[in-house]
Amino acid sequence: MFKVWYHDNKSFAEYLIKITNLSKYNPQIEKISLGRNFAENPDTIQKILYLDIPDAIITYGFPEKPVLGVEFCAEAPSGHDIFQRVARVAASASFGTSFAFIFPEKKWVVREIGGRWDIYNPLPLRALVNISTFHKVPALPFFWEANQISGNESEGFLLTDKEFPNMPDRNSKEMKQFAEFVNLTIAYVLQNRNFEEMMFDPFILERVAWMWDRYHERYRRKPNLFDWSPLTSCRIIKTSELIKLVKEKIGREPNLPHYVVDRAETVVYEPSTRNFRSDPYTGSLVGIDYLTCRNGETVRHRYRNLVIHFPQVSFQKMKSMFVRYYKEECPFRPSNRETDTYLTLHLRDGCRYTKQKELRIYCYIADLLLFRDAALY
DNA sequence: AGTTGTGAGGGAACCATCGC
DNA sequence: GCGATGGTTCCCTCACAACT
Numbered sequence: 001m002f003k004v005w006y007h008d009n010k011s012f013a014e015y016l017i018k019i020t021n022l023s024k025y026n027p028q029i030e031k032i033s034l035g036r037n038f039a040e041n042p043d044t045i046q047k048i049l050y051l052d053i054p055d056a057i058i059t060y061g062f063p064e065k066p067v068l069g070v071e072f073c074a075e076a077p078s079g080h081d082i083f084q085r086v087a088r089v090a091a092s093a094s095f096g097t098s099f100a101f102i103f104p105e106k107k108w109v110v111r112e113i114g115g116r117w118d119i120y121n122p123l124p125l126r127a128l129v130n131i132s133t134f135h136k137v138p139a140l141p142f143f144w145e146a147n148q149i150s151g152n153e154s155e156g157f158l159l160t161d162k163e164f165p166n167m168p169d170r171n172s173k174e175m176k177q178f179a180e181f182v183n184l185t186i187a188y189v190l191q192n193r194n195f196e197e198m199m200f201d202p203f204i205l206e207r208v209a210w211m212w213d214r215y216h217e218r219y220r221r222k223p224n225l226f227d228w229s230p231l232t233s234c235r236i237i238k239t240s241e242l243i244k245l246v247k248e249k250i251g252r253e254p255n256l257p258h259y260v261v262d263r264a265e266t267v268v269y270e271p272s273t274r275n276f277r278s279d280p281y282t283g284s285l286v287g288i289d290y291l292t293c294r295n296g297e298t299v300r301h302r303y304r305n306l307v308i309h310f311p312q313v314s315f316q317k318m319k320s321m322f323v324r325y326y327k328e329e330c331p332f333r334p335s336n337r338e339t340d341t342y343l344t345l346h347l348r349d350g351c352r353y354t355k356q357k358e359l360r361i362y363c364y365i366a367d368l369l370l371f372r373d374a375a376l377y
Numbered sequence: 378a379g380t381t382g383t384g385a386g387g388g389a390a391c392c393a394t395c396g397c
Numbered sequence: 398g399c400g401a402t403g404g405t406t407c408c409c410t411c412a413c414a415a416c417t
Contacts, residue, residue, distance in 0.1 A: 073407090074407090222382090229382075230384090
């Protein structure tokens with residue numbers, strides 16, 4: 001009845017089963033099918049992958065219904081890097097799948113002289129509170145703890161598990177909380193109670209209080225939202241200024257949708273990269289949306305417009321990306337002779353699930369994409 | 378002068394695909 | 398099969414800025 005799906009590392013699924021009540025139900029382990037085999041995934045799994053792919057997904061019953069997504073992240077939690085996984089949290093939550101996002105509280109980073117702790121950025125915690133609130137489903141963070149006494153020195157002193165050396169120590173306080181959350185989710189599923197009701201479970205309420213507590217613990221050092229990454233690369237402008245900016249780029253009055261014109265303010269995310277790339281900007285964009293633009297479940301529920309601007313990237317760079325996809329991979333390319341499930345997937349859904357992540361996330365989330373020389377809206 | 382947070386850029390590892 | 402190739406993802410490096 002329960003199944004655990006994994007993306008590329010089977011030990012994630014095995015660990016998850018081992019440390020939770022999932023082990024009582026003898027769940028099957030399956031690999032998520034990607035690339036040309038994407039259509040082999042159950043429809044419900046396909047849906048929650050429309051932006052990005054988590055490390056593990058727990059499903060229940062037949063046809064498989066996703067009940068929990070899990071992400072294990074071991075990278076240093078400061079700056080914008082940690083945001084690169086946020087798109088997968090939001091995608092799951094927006095289809096009613098609860099989520100657990102595990103990332104380091106801190107990590108020791110070796111420098112040429114000595115080293116220092118890289119400590120968590122508070123904004124992911126706040127972004128997760130908003131994701132939970134808007135989608136009425138728990139999306140909770142758990143800390144991967146670290147210390148210099150019992151931590152693994154080669155992993156920045158993260159506490160690692162004895163049996164699964166790449167995973168967090170199951171005996172740490174936070175991983176016990178995580179296991180409790182998984183067990184609670186299983187209990188709700190078995191009792192056929194919905195996740196909206198679970199939002200009011202004492203465990204979740206306590207955890208949300210914990211999230212705010214840990215948020216403020218860091219935030220009070222610099223109590224201004226836009227002083228923390230990735231909002232440090234954002235600015236708020238009047239929408240009338242946005243229209244002027246677009247006009248400069250395209251040389252004529254843009255015909256923007258009324259709902260964009262009607263919002264008084266616009267958040268512009270402006271990374272100064274010279275490359276059109278996905279990580280970490282795609283995930284950051286989703287985080288920025290939930291932190292400063294959204295006030296509801298969908299991209300239309302926004303009190304501010306969300307724009308991503310690549311001032312140093314030409315439209316040609318993006319275009320070459322989707323042209324390559326069309327010429328070499330898309331089943332709609334004129335030279336394609338295959339009549340397989342990959343073609344059928346495209347006849348049904350277009351390239352929603354198969355085109356490059358950059359194109360999926362930027363185009364789905366942003367109200368406008370601005371390049372050095374072009375505007376897409 | 379030291380501390381802290383940032384973010385562009387890139388390396389390593391992995392993966393899928395292709396031609397032989 | 399097997400190596401080459403090219404794409405993607407995860408995570409790290411390091412210069413720099415803004416502060417104390």
